[in-house]
Amino acid sequence: MRSVPKYLVTVLLFALACFLASASDPVPSKTSVLQSTIPLLLFCMDPKVVTANDFFFSGLQIPRNTANRLGSNVTLVNVDKLPGLNTLGISLARIDFAPYELNPPHTHPLGTEIIVVAEGTLYVGFVTSNTDNKLFTKVLNKGDVFVFPIGLIHFQFNVGKTNAVAFAGLSSQNPGVITIANAVFGSNPPINPDVLTRPSKWKIM
Template sequence: MRKAYIVTVALFALAFSLASASDPAPLQDFCVALKDYSDSKSAVFVNGKFCKDPKLVKAEDFFFEGLNNAGNTDNKVGSNVTTVNVDTLPGLNTLGISLARIDFAPYGENPPHTHPLGTEILVVVEGTLFVGFVTSNTENRLFTKTLNKGDVFVFPVGLIHFQLNVGKTKAIAISGLSSQNAGVITIADAVFGSNPPINPDVLTKAFQLDKNVVEELQKEFGDHNY
């Protein structure tokens, strides 16, 4: 009996952890996010957004156009992410899913980053990408793969990952994310480009770098020019 009780508790804890690791499930057909909060007096606040009156919802609330257009990759890293989340497609509110198009210049990179709120599944539409992710600090194990057109790769929620175009031509990928707004933390930007800057002494010790190098990196990333 005690063993069965322990197993039951363990399964309940697992189910709870899985449920709490993703967006809350909707309790209605849809809950279109309001863009104009001036109408919020008669609206319901759900999952970080005010919901539009269902009687006023239109097909356009579930529609996004332009994902066929290439993003501008003329920047320091040679990539561009076009995000389709709850902020650009209000009908995604409470549905726990979003989308992104990633364009890469030749040898362009989507730098190491994390999505704290969602798992990412990526499919290569054009070109060849070298991708990978690193596990948590217990092992810091690196998983990498070279992907060609039509290949798919998954990046588990919250783990640091990257994509690099290893071809001489442009590359395109489409990503699906298990959150209406998975969030993104680009590691170099967050560490060296924070506002206000992190004390250089902290980063000098953390990265085992000369303080002058840290300060130069903070100058480089602090301008946010890309």
């Protein structure tokens, strides 16, 4: 029986190490075949070509433009923008709010979110699953922290007269996002209006 070349053993061990490292981000790489554009893991880079810049991102201190229909702006730093996050199971976001504006109800299918307010006052909350649909809310001031569990619908609303800024950590290198209103009312083709205009007929299971 011929021995396996040493270089092949090295390659296989490196690939196995990358695979085992995925345990830090223990969720499926996609929630369905239709969401295959949300990769969880990327191919590991050759350590010989990795530099400090692969672990570096600059600019989160810069206020973002909130002149849009929502009055908020989310700057996500995930594995696409920071390759060094690959297999580490974390990402980061800056969220800017104009006065009395909103980061609307949404969900991250692949990650829990923890938020800290850097400036301003936010009214935040999340809704539990269909078992009881309980709403948990809190008014956050500078330095306050709140957690949104993975997959649950949540929101942040600036209730102050000044701009607000928050930073969020997420427990996935690419947590994904589904904005509820966009999904329900912005589908292509549109959902039949009868489905959306007859809530009295709905039954909570």
